[in-house]
Amino acid sequence: MKYVPEENYYTKDHEWAYADENLVTIGITEYAQSALGEVVYLDLPDVGQRVVKEESFGVVESVKAMNDLIAPVSGIVIEVNDILLNNLDSLNDDPMNTGWLVKVEIDNEKELLHLLKAADYKKIIDKKKK
Amino acid sequence: MDVKKTPLYDLHLKHNGKMLNFAGWLLPVEFEGITKEHLQVRSFGGLFDVSHMGEFFVKGEQALKTLEHLCSKSVEKLKKNEAQYNLLINKNGGIVDDIIIYCLEEKANYLLCVNAANIEKDWKFISENNCGATVSNESQQWAQIAVQGPKAFALLKLLGIEEAKPFKMQWVSWNNTDLLFASTGYTGEKGGEIFVKTEFAASLWQKLLEWGGALGIKPVGLGARDTLRLEKAYPLYGNELNEQVNPYQARLSWVVSKDKEFLGKTSMLKEKAKGFNKYLVGIQLEDRGIARSSYLVLNQQGEEIGQLSSGTYSPSLSKSIAMGFVKTEYKDPGQEVWVQVRSKKLLAKVVKLPFF
Numbered sequence: 001m002k003y004v005p006e007e008n009y010y011t012k013d014h015e016w017a018y019a020d021e022n023l024v025t026i027g028i029t030e031y032a033q034s035a036l037g038e039v040v041y042l043d044l045p046d047v048g049q050r051v052v053k054e055e056s057f058g059v060v061e062s063v064k065a066m067n068d069l070i071a072p073v074s075g076i077v078i079e080v081n082d083i084l085l086n087n088l089d090s091l092n093d094d095p096m097n098t099g100w101l102v103k104v105e106i107d108n109e110k111e112l113l114h115l116l117k118a119a120d121y122k123k124i125i126d127k128k129k130k
Numbered sequence: 131m132d133v134k135k136t137p138l139y140d141l142h143l144k145h146n147g148k149m150l151n152f153a154g155w156l157l158p159v160e161f162e163g164i165t166k167e168h169l170q171v172r173s174f175g176g177l178f179d180v181s182h183m184g185e186f187f188v189k190g191e192q193a194l195k196t197l198e199h200l201c202s203k204s205v206e207k208l209k210k211n212e213a214q215y216n217l218l219i220n221k222n223g224g225i226v227d228d229i230i231i232y233c234l235e236e237k238a239n240y241l242l243c244v245n246a247a248n249i250e251k252d253w254k255f256i257s258e259n260n261c262g263a264t265v266s267n268e269s270q271q272w273a274q275i276a277v278q279g280p281k282a283f284a285l286l287k288l289l290g291i292e293e294a295k296p297f298k299m300q301w302v303s304w305n306n307t308d309l310l311f312a313s314t315g316y317t318g319e320k321g322g323e324i325f326v327k328t329e330f331a332a333s334l335w336q337k338l339l340e341w342g343g344a345l346g347i348k349p350v351g352l353g354a355r356d357t358l359r360l361e362k363a364y365p366l367y368g369n370e371l372n373e374q375v376n377p378y379q380a381r382l383s384w385v386v387s388k389d390k391e392f393l394g395k396t397s398m399l400k401e402k403a404k405g406f407n408k409y410l411v412g413i414q415l416e417d418r419g420i421a422r423s424s425y426l427v428l429n430q431q432g433e434e435i436g437q438l439s440s441g442t443y444s445p446s447l448s449k450s451i452a453m454g455f456v457k458t459e460y461k462d463p464g465q466e467v468w469v470q471v472r473s474k475k476l477l478a479k480v481v482k483l484p485f486f
Contacts, residue, residue, distance in 0.1 A: 037353075038165045040443040041420045041450075059472070061420045063164040063443050064353050085418075 002031045002125060003096060009112055010121035013070040016096060019112055024073055027100040028060065028091075031125045036062040039088050044069075044101055049077045051104055053111060058101070072115055075106035136181035137273050137331040145339075145349055153247035155182040157352055164353035168445040171317055171358055174346030175279025177338055178355055180323065181331060184249035184269040186242040192262030194237040199261050201231070202377055202398075204387035205240070208233045211299040213312045217377055217385050218255060223398030224373040225380070227252050228365065230314055232299055241310075241325075243274075245367045259393060273331035275324045277338065278358075281345040282321025286311065288341050293320075305333065316355065318362035318484070357442050360451060363412055363483035369423060369439045370410060370453055378402045379455070380410045381483070408436060408455040412483040413467065415450040417476035421469050427456050428468040428475060435460050435467065444485060451485045452478075 008016040014032035018025045033039065041061040051057040056068040080102050084091050091099035106112075116124070134155045142149065147158030157179065160167060170176055188196060197205040202217040212233050218226035227248045232241040244252045253267050277286055283293040290302040291311045299312040307330045313322035326334050342348065356366070365371050370380055376398055377386050386398070415421055421441035429435045436456030444451045452469070460467060463482045468475040 037160065037163050040165070041418065043419075061443070063168075063357060063445065064159065066420065066422065 002029070002034070004029070004118045004122050004125075005096065006118045008096075008118065009072065009115035010118065011070065011072045011115060012124060015070060015072050017072045017112070017115060019106075019109070022106050022109055023078065024075065024104050024106050024112075025100050026072060026102050026104060028069070028095050029121075029125075030095055031128075033092060033095040033099075036060065036067065037064060038062055039091050042084055042088060042091065042101075044080050044085070045077050047077050047080055051075060051077060051102075069101065071104075073104060073106045073111045074108070075104040077102050078105050079103040134182070136179055137328050138179045138181065138335050141332060141335055142179065142349070147349070147351060150352070152352055153182060153245075155246060157182060158349070160351040160353045161349050164351070164357060165445045167348070167350040167354035168357050170346065170348060171279045171319060171350055171354060172446055173280070175277065175281040175285065175319070175321065175342065176317075176347060176350030176354070177335065177342060178276035178278065178350055179273075179335070180276050181273035181328075182246035183274055184244040184246060184252065184267070185272040185325070186244060186253070186256065187266045187268055188240045188242060188256075188263045189238060189266075190262070190264040191238070193240055193264075196256075196259075196261040196263035196265075197231065197240060198390060199393055200256060200259055201229075202386045202392060202394075204390045205231060205233075206390075208236075210234070210236050213297045213299055213314050215385060217382065218252060219377070219392060219394035219398060220255070220373055221394050221397060222373075223376050223394045223401050225367075225371045225375050225377060226255050226373060228367055228371055230312075232310070232312055247368060271328055273326050273328045275326065275331065275335060275338065276315050276321070277324065277347070278315045278317040278319040278321040279347060280320060281347055282319065284345055285338065285342050285347055286321065289324075294322075305330065309334070316364055317358040318364075318486075319358075356440075357445055360440050360442055360453065361444050361446055361484065361486035363453060363485060365410075365453075366440060376401045376406065379406045379408065406458055409458045409461040410439070410453060411456055411461050412463075412481045412485060413438065413452045413454055413469065413478050414481045414485070415452075415469065415476055415478045417478070419469075419471045419474070419476045420450045421452040421471065421476075421478070423452075425452075426470040427454055427460075427478075428470055429460065430466065430468070432468070432475065438469065446486050453483075456480070
């Protein structure tokens, strides 16, 4: 059973988002990491760059495949997990905590309401396993 | 087309193999992760299910004549129990397939190992250009297990297989069946391939797994097979090689014997004399990123000068490596080129092969 913490929001593209008022931390789920296999390359936006909900804001690549990172919300990038750019261990070992990708100041907190809750996301990944 | 399963299919599922359709066959792409399996082969060893590969037998008085007519490298000098990398060349000088020929009996009995995706095409090509040999397609009757890595022979010894130089063959008897072992393989590591009758493949695989565990030898999927072969710059049919590619363009001049005639020789040499506008090279990314097959190669001015045929992240080198065809003036190692990776142009350089 993959780790799906209750306090996060999720997308069907296997990103998680944790909201502290209008500051949202974004990452990929444990399910996404294990489906990709070891991540060997990551491309993230710069601080100050704008990300748009449901559009690509970066790229994550394993040995076998390239995947776009799809923004769960719209807003301005406030912080990037720079450690990952030189060392992807925390993304591979702990994608839902120390392996977070970016923190975004969001335009509209209501956007969060369109994201999946943990229980709904769990249903999606359970179905995939079958 | 029906998807085919190898005799090891159920065992792959049991070992959590992630299965994928490869050339019409359901094969494991990975078991525990491509990087892990790759490094395991380089440090200890791995077992590969290569049962999808095709096996043709070419026999009879005209066997040698037929092979000499179809293949670019001379087969005549091949002694009993020796194997050889060779190319089937069409009448236009292009590569029909890259194959391994195993000599079971000089001039009289040869086994051809052909690429799974090319079985039907090769069969047609050989049948249409046969010079009187008795040819049989026994791909369904044979499975193949590759054992590759520095510990490979420690495992193979338990089957009675002796350590041998590359491209040598030996027969051993195991569990009431005959196994044909050849020290050929596509990872650059020690070891080789075992040809086994389909019905004995599963029990042999299980035995190798059981014995191999203590040596750090585990099953390996197609994902790592691809990264391993690319590090050694071994060409892959469908990527580096196809019917439009001339052996001289693909760095395979060593597989062409100049002192013999064969079906596509005249056209092949005519193409070579004209000169090629593209040439196969090795490319290493200098910037961060991963090069993949079909990405474009550019010069400093941003003009397209070629395209990648294979590209991956190399687990042994921790950088991105690729092969591709570039305009001949860019073929020499050391040249700076750029690879178009999505919206970015990443700096790369042409490098000597192999990569590892």
